[in-house]
Amino acid sequence: MVTIKYEFRSMQEKLDIMIQRDEENILTKTKDLSMYDTGDIDNKLPINTQEQLEELENDLSNNKHYRCQMIKRLSSVGGKSIKIMAKRIMAILFIPEILCEFSYSGRSNKKRPFEKLLVNKIIFDSVLTIKKFANADNAANEIEQVIKYFLIQTPFKIKDRAGK
Numbered sequence: 001m002v003t004i005k006y007e008f009r010s011m012q013e014k015l016d017i018m019i020q021r022d023e024e025n026i027l028t029k030t031k032d033l034s035m036y037d038t039g040d041i042d043n044k045l046p047i048n049t050q051e052q053l054e055e056l057e058n059d060l061s062n063n064k065h066y067r068c069q070m071i072k073r074l075s076s077v078g079g080k081s082i083k084i085m086a087k088r089i090m091a092i093l094f095i096p097e098i099l100c101e102f103s104y105s106g107r108s109n110k111k112r113p114f115e116k117l118l119v120n121k122i123i124f125d126s127v128l129t130i131k132k133f134a135n136a137d138n139a140a141n142e143i144e145q146v147i148k149y150f151l152i153q154t155p156f157k158i159k160d161r162a163g164k
Contacts, residue, residue, distance in 0.1 A: 041073045046095050060118040074126035086146040099154040
């Protein structure tokens with residue numbers, strides 16, 4: 001009699017665990033489906049002002065779901081190489097005038113450090129979600145170099161555009 005009770009209790013616990021896992025899977029799938037809705041993100045891009053950048057930074061730090069949506073949206077940009085993808089992401093995220101206020105490490109007195117922004121981490125995560133780029137030996141270094149170059153070249157792009 002005692003063994004039957006024990007077996008019954010054991011089976012009940014296993015069923016409870018299976019039901020809980022099934023419910024968690026349903027919730028995960030629902031979250032995954034909602035992550036494909038990136039309309040809210042697209043409406044906020046590109047970033048035109050410092051206030052918009054600060055708002056984006058707050059959203060990224062306070063809302064994990066929004067952060068995942070942003071990574072998924074930016075990783076959908078694609079590209080044949082890390083360089084192309086990182087440039088496309090930077091072009092989607094920012095207008096050139098905003099980027100003139102930054103250098104990658106912010107060493108000069110006039111410019112703010114881009115590497116300290118959460119958006120910088122999002123760019124890295126977005127590129128590295130692509131398997132072929134994540135497996136590259138120097139992927140993180142290459143992304144950093146592209147961002148540095150993009151930030152350096154931005155003032156010249158603005159001058160060229162104004163001269164035309």
